[in-house]
Amino acid sequence: MGMGREHDKNAVLELDLPSPAAEKEPPPHxxxxxxxxxxxxxxxxxxxxxxxxxxxxxxxxxxxxxxxxxxxxxxxxxxxxxxxxxxxxxxxxxxxxxxxxxxxxxxxxxxxxxxxMARRELLDRPVLSSWQKLLDYCQGALAHEPVEQFRVLFLDGRHALLRDEVQQRGTVNQTAAYPREVLKRALELGASGIILVHNHPSGDPSPSRADIQMTKAIADAAKALEISVHDHLVIGRGRHFSFRAQGLV
Incomplete structure (x- = not known):
């Protein structure tokens, strides 16, 4: 009987010991x-x-x-x-x-x-003389947005960036911008100029007829208030369309 108890004790001890295979298990690759x-x-x-x-x-x-x-x-x-x-x-x-x-x-x-950091680089300095930094910022902010987003960059009399604000968000292929709201906000901020920016989620920055009509409406209303519309940028993926460069503003 005593030998049986001793055998059982050794069996328990053996179960408590780690297996040699576990000790030698290699680390993850x-x-x-x-x-x-x-x-x-x-x-x-x-x-x-x-x-x-x-x-x-x-x-x-x-x-x-x-x-x-x-x-x-x-x-x-x-x-x-x-x-x-x-x-x-x-x-x-x-x-x-x-x-x-x-x-x-x-x-x-x-x-x-x-x-x-990119926005910080634009604040308190003339945006029109830092155009590539502006384009880089707009690309980063909008090129990969899944729906259209309409933003306005408000500039002071030195063409320094006052604010960058999202005015409207739309669908995958359109958004609405209202001249009255854009210019009302420009007056609230004391802005002397604005740059309009929106994206095309398709990646093609070519402006639509609605884009051209909306830009003209804002530019005409801004002129009466002595607020300059410096450009309207349409952002695609790795590309952009400038209304100013194409003579549309």
């Missing part, structure tokens, strides 16, 4: 990859990384226990570019890729920071 990627980014700068590697850096903190390289490449393939990804609609990131709010937040904060 991406073990150390995150540290190496961060080190390369910090020591060599962002130019040393591919776009998908920058996306990996964004996802590391939000997705701690997963190889995110395949996901980073899938996201870039889906949205076409790094900026296309960070500008992507939240609903698409959530529904199509099942990303958590933490992962989506990490992605979207990049776009918010970039646009805030």
């Amino acid at each position: 991406y073990h150390g990859h995150r540290d190496r990627l961060r080190e390369r980014f910090l020591n060599q700068g962002p130019e040393a990384l591919q776009d998908y590697e920058l996306v990996e850096l964004l996802l590391f903190q939000a997705i701690p226990r997963r190889d995110v390289k395949p996901l980073a490449k899938q996201l870039l393939d889906r949205f076409g570019s790094f900026w296309g990804l960070v500008s992507a609609p939240v609903a698409t990131l959530r529904d199509e890729f099942k990303l958590s709010d933490a992962a989506i937040g990490a992605i979207k904060v990049v776009a918010a920071a970039a646009l805030r």
Whole structure:
């Protein structure tokens, strides 16, 4: 009887010991990859990384226990570019890729920071002499919007940016702009000039007949109030149409 109890005791002890196979289980194949990627980014700068590697850096903190390289490449393939990804609609990131709010937040904060810095570059300086910076800002703000958005840049007497405001949001192919509302806001801000901006979600910035008619109506009303309409920019994906350059304002 005693020997039986001793045998049972040893059996219990054997079950409590970790198996040799578990002790020798290899680490994930991406073990150390995150540290190496961060080190390369910090020591060599962002130019040393591919776009998908920058996306990996964004996802590391939000997705701690997963190889995110395949996901980073899938996201870039889906949205076409790094900026296309960070500008992507939240609903698409959530529904199509099942990303958590933490992962989506990490992605979207990049776009918010970039646009805030670009807008800061335009404030309190003549916009008309910083035209490329203005175009870059408008591209970043509007090129990847899924619906049409009509914005107005209000300028002071030195052509410095006072405010950038969204006046209307529309559908995938149209939005309404009302001259009275635009000019009322210009008077409230004491603006001397305005630049009209809207996007075409199709990517083609060619103006529609409605775009041309609306621009003329605003320009005619602004002239009576001694407010200059410097341009109307239609933003496509990587392209834009300038009413001023085409002699339409």
